Amino acid sequence: MDTETATESRDAIAASDVSLTYSDGTEAVRSVDLTVPEGEFFGFLGPNGAGKTTTIKMLATLLKPTGGEVRVNGFDVREQAQSVRESIGYMAQETSVDTELTARENVRFACEAYGVPRSERAERIEELLELADLADVADKRADDFSGGMKKRLDAATALVHRPPLVFLDEPTTGLDPKARNRLWEYFRRINEQGTTIFLTTQYLEEADQLCDRIAVILDGEIVATGSPAELKRQVGGELLDIEIDGGEAARERAAAVARSSGVFDEASVEVTEEGLTVTARNARTYGTDLLVALRDEGLTVTGFNVRAPTLDDVFLAITGEELAESADDAAVDAEVVR
Numbered sequence: 457m458d459t460e461t462a463t464e465s466r467d468a469i470a471a472s473d474v475s476l477t478y479s480d481g482t483e484a485v486r487s488v489d490l491t492v493p494e495g496e497f498f499g500f501l502g503p504n505g506a507g508k509t510t511t512i513k514m515l516a517t518l519l520k521p522t523g524g525e526v527r528v529n530g531f532d533v534r535e536q537a538q539s540v541r542e543s544i545g546y547m548a549q550e551t552s553v554d555t556e557l558t559a560r561e562n563v564r565f566a567c568e569a570y571g572v573p574r575s576e577r578a579e580r581i582e583e584l585l586e587l588a589d590l591a592d593v594a595d596k597r598a599d600d601f602s603g604g605m606k607k608r609l610d611a612a613t614a615l616v617h618r619p620p621l622v623f624l625d626e627p628t629t630g631l632d633p634k635a636r637n638r639l640w641e642y643f644r645r646i647n648e649q650g651t652t653i654f655l656t657t658q659y660l661e662e663a664d665q666l667c668d669r670i671a672v673i674l675d676g677e678i679v680a681t682g683s684p685a686e687l688k689r690q691v692g693g694e695l696l697d698i699e700i701d702g703g704e705a706a707r708e709r710a711a712a713v714a715r716s717s718g719v720f721d722e723a724s725v726e727v728t729e730e731g732l733t734v735t736a737r738n739a740r741t742y743g744t745d746l747l748v749a750l751r752d753e754g755l756t757v758t759g760f761n762v763r764a765p766t767l768d769d770v771f772l773a774i775t776g777e778e779l780a781e782s783a784d785d786a787a788v789d790a791e792v793v794r
């Protein structure tokens with residue numbers, strides 16, 4: 457770190473009223489407030505084009521905010537950009553791995569670029585290759601690595617200077633579930649060792665599995681913040697998925713029965729592709745009453761399930777639409793592209 461001093465702060469990130477408008481007038485980020493305490497695994501969730509990368513680039517000093525205040529590790533991103541850069545790791549969406557080099561050479565190169573003292577390099581390289589689970593292939597060229605291995609190597613290179621905070625921009629997009637799981641383990645290990653993580657993702661399951669806290673961004677604005685459990689509680693109860701035979705007309709009729717049954721407190725009833733979903737505090741208790749009412753109406757119920765809300769339900773409740781495809785679908789897409 458240079459001679460600039462950080463203010464007293466235990467927040468890794470403190471952003472208030474931050475905006476970024478691109479020169480063509482696109483308001484990519486609007487009045488965002490964000491606080492990430494040291495040590496947290498924080499998830500920034502949103503669909504394509506919501507403003508995740510723009511936000512992460514502002515926090516990492518690659519873009520200047522057009523409004524608001526941002527401090528990262530106590531440093532002001534405008535006035536103390538160099539100190540911010542020295543105190544963070546940044547893994548961009550596009551991998552920066554040099555495929556001509558071996559894994560070890562890539563990490564060594566990053567050590568040189570980040571100015572890791574020569575006497576510490578050998579130990580640091582071994583430690584990171586071990587952490588990234590690449591020790592066995594350390595002397596193989598990255599050209600031969602799978603997508604997941606390249607991502608792990610990329611994340612290792614972002615950590616050579618032992619930053620207390622690391623930004624990971626959609627690190628698992630397009631990876632198959634197995635590769636994704638290994639990357640998750642790696643991120644958990646880094647976080648357990650004390651590194652604060654700011655992760656952007658389009659995958660709800662990823663955020664749910666990894667993050668202590670999540671913010672959901674939509675059209676440049678944060679629309680929800682909380683732990684996965686808090687956000688799920690906000691959905692307001694349990695969900696009753698009911699499958700109905702007989703096409704859309706039958707499903708609409710079933711929804712009307714559910715809405716007028718009077719047994720659910722503040723229930724929300726949605727017609728789905730298969731039937732309907734009822735969200736209510738007393739879904740479990742009164743579910744069977746609803747089934748009786750549907751049968752009395754002459755409707756055929758072919759399936760019935762009560763479940764706790766997932767982050768998909770949270771997203772649906774907030775935005776009225778589903779988020780992107782699931783991570784598994786993305787992996788299938790990636791397969792097809794190849």
Ligand SMILES: Nc1ncnc2c1ncn2[C@@H]1O[C@H](COP(=O)(O)OP(=O)(O)OP(=O)(O)O)[C@@H](O)[C@H]1O
Pocket residue numbers: 478479480482483484502503504505506507508509510511658
């Ligand atoms: N250089 C730019 N100039 C103008 N508009 C931009 C620029 N970069 C991004 N945008 C726009 O800003 C908005 C936010 O983009 P951003 O890349 O931050 O979203 P994102 O959530 O990271 O999406 P993705 O998952 O696709 O990376 C989008 O409408 C995008 O088209």
